[in-house]
Each structure stands twice: as structure tokens, then as C-alpha cells.
Amino acid sequence: RKEVEQDPGPFNVPEGATVAFNCTYSNSASQSFFWYRQDCRKEPKLLMSVYSSGNEDGRFTAQLNRASQYISLLIRDSKLSDSATYLCVVTAITNAGKSTFGDGTTLTVKP
Amino acid sequence: DVKVTQSSRYLVKRTGEKVFLECVQDMDHENMFWYRQDPGLGLRLIYFSYDVKMKEKGDIPEGYSVSREKKERFSLVLESASTNQTSMYLCASSPTTSGRADHNEQFFGPGTRLTVL
Numbered sequence: 001r002k003e004v005e006q007d008p009g010p011f012n013v014p015e016g017a018t019v020a021f022n023c024t025y026s027n028s029a030s031q032s033f034f035w036y037r038q039d040c041r042k043e044p045k046l047l048m049s050v051y052s053s054g055n056e057d058g059r060f061t062a063q064l065n066r067a068s069q070y071i072s073l074l075i076r077d078s079k080l081s082d083s084a085t086y087l088c089v090v091t092a093i094t095n096a097g098k099s100t101f102g103d104g105t106t107l108t109v110k111p
Numbered sequence: 112d113v114k115v116t117q118s119s120r121y122l123v124k125r126t127g128e129k130v131f132l133e134c135v136q137d138m139d140h141e142n143m144f145w146y147r148q149d150p151g152l153g154l155r156l157i158y159f160s161y162d163v164k165m166k167e168k169g170d171i172p173e174g175y176s177v178s179r180e181k182k183e184r185f186s187l188v189l190e191s192a193s194t195n196q197t198s199m200y201l202c203a204s205s206p207t208t209s210g211r212a213d214h215n216e217q218f219f220g221p222g223t224r225l226t227v228l
Contacts, residue, residue: 032215043201043219044154087154091215098169099217101146103153 003027006088006102014110017078021105023088024070032091033064035073037084038104044087047073078109114138115220117202123226130189132223134202141207143185144217145169145177147198154201160185161207192227199224 006023013019025033033050048055050062050071061074071090075082088102118133136143144159146169156169158177166177174196176188185204189196203217 034216043222044217045219046216049216089217098144098156098159098167099215101154103151 001026002103003100004088004090004102006105008103008105010106010108012108012110013078015078015080017109018074018076019078019107020075021073021086021088021107022070023072023102024068025088025090025100026069027090027092027100028069030069030090030092032099033062033071034089034091034099035060035062035071036087036089036101038087039084044101047086075107078107080109080111083107083109115202115204115218117200117220117223119223120221121224121226123228124189124192125228126193128192128227130192130196130225130227132187132189132200132202132225134185134187134204134220135183136185136204136218137183138204138206138218139182140204140218141182142205143179144203144205145175145185145187146201146203147171147196148201148222149198157187192225194227197225197227 004025035047036044037047038044050064054063059076063072085104085106087104091099115136145157146154148154160166160179178186200223202220205217
């Protein structure tokens with residue numbers, strides 16, 4: 001079983017739709033959680049950190065459920081520019097902030 | 112603006128050649144990482160370093176070595192390139208691990224697409 005698991009998709013949604021991605025992790029000692037966005041043939045970039053209380057950044061909402069060991073990302077009012085691969089990232093309490101990346105969920109937003 | 116640069120965007124090498132990939136960051140970060148990314152396998156950690164001259168094996172270190180002689184520079188070496196090392200190589204850096212979640216953000220370079228023939 002992978003340490004971090006994501007539904008690979010692809011998710012194909014129309015503009016304006018709401019879409020949610022889930023990610024599960026197996027290491028209960030995990031400390032920090034993130035969602036990264038990766039555009040085609042580009043490097044991953046941080047989308048948002050995920051805090052225990054949940055957090056929102058515009059149309060994006062991230063939630064963490066430590067008891068069930070999963071995090072989620074909700075995108076409201078999808079835009080064409082949201083088309084990308086979304087990577088779930090979990091960092092354990094070890095030196096160097098070593099992180100484990102999920103394989104990513106691909107989202108395509110269509111007109 | 113934070114910046115991680117990699118020595119090449121595209122590289123084509125022959126089997127058995129020694130390959131050097133260099134990564135430089137200008138953010139004074141303590142931690143640096145080398146990943147490879149392959150379709151269906153996601154990002155896999157090759158090596159990482161949390162200080163000058165320090166290195167730790169990641170999940171797939173076989174066939175690779177690294178060096179960190181200066182804080183800003185982390186080099187990856189393929190001692191004898193093989194076709195199964197054809198991949199996208201991504202370097203990243205992050206500040207020192209701390210209780211603050213945003214201190215663990217990793218900043219990535221643009222990647223080097225390596226093809227081994």
C-alpha cells in the first residue's frame with residue numbers, strides 16, 4: 001500500500017462545477033499537509049497548506065481529518081485555468097522535512 | 112522571488128555515460144532534494160540533504176550519488192547512465208523543519224528531462 005494515495009482521475013468537469021479530491025495517508029506521525037498544483041510539463045508549485053481547522057483560499061478549501069487520515073481539496077466555480085494535476089503531499093516528523101507525494105489527480109475543466 | 116535553478120532543461124546521454132545534474136537555490140534553505148518523476152509512479156525521492164556535506168538516501172538511491180559542498184548547491188550524479196534512468200529530474204529546496212507548516216513548503220526547479228539512449 002502506498003504511503004499517500006489519491007484517485008488518479010481524470011476528473012473532467014464543466015466550467016463552474018464544484019469538484020472535490022481526496023487523499024489518504026498511512027503514516028499517523030505525519031505532521032504537515034499540502035496540496036501542490038502541477039501544470040503539464042512544469043514543476044509542482046504549492047497551492048495551499050492544509051491546517052487542522054481547515055482553511056480556505058478563494059475558491060479552494062482544504063480540510064484535514066487526522067482520525068481518518070485523509071485530506072481533501074474542494075474547488076468551487078471551476079475555471080478553465082484550474083486544469084492541472086493536483087498533488088497531495090504529506091510530511092513526517094523527521095529531519096529535512098522529507099515529504100511523500102501522492103501520484104496526483106488530473107483535473108480537466110471544459111467550456 | 113524565490114528561485115531554484117537546474118543546469119539543463121533537456122539532456123540526452125548514452126548508456127554508460129556519467130551524468131551530472133546541478134541544482135542551485137538562492138533562498139538560503141537548509142534542505143535540498145532530488146526527485147524523479149515518471150508517468151504512473153509520481154514523484155520519487157532519490158536523495159536529500161539537510162546541511163552542507165550531509166546526505167540521506169531517499170526511496171530510490173540505487174544508481175545515483177549526490178554531493179553538497181556548498182549550501183546553495185546540490186548535485187546529482189548518475190555514475191553509469193542506463194535506459195531506465197530516462198526520466199524527469201526535479202530538484203527542490205525547503206527551509207529547516209519546524210513546527211510551522213509553511214516552513215515545510217518545497218520550492219521546485221523547472222526540471223531536467225533526461226533521455227538515456
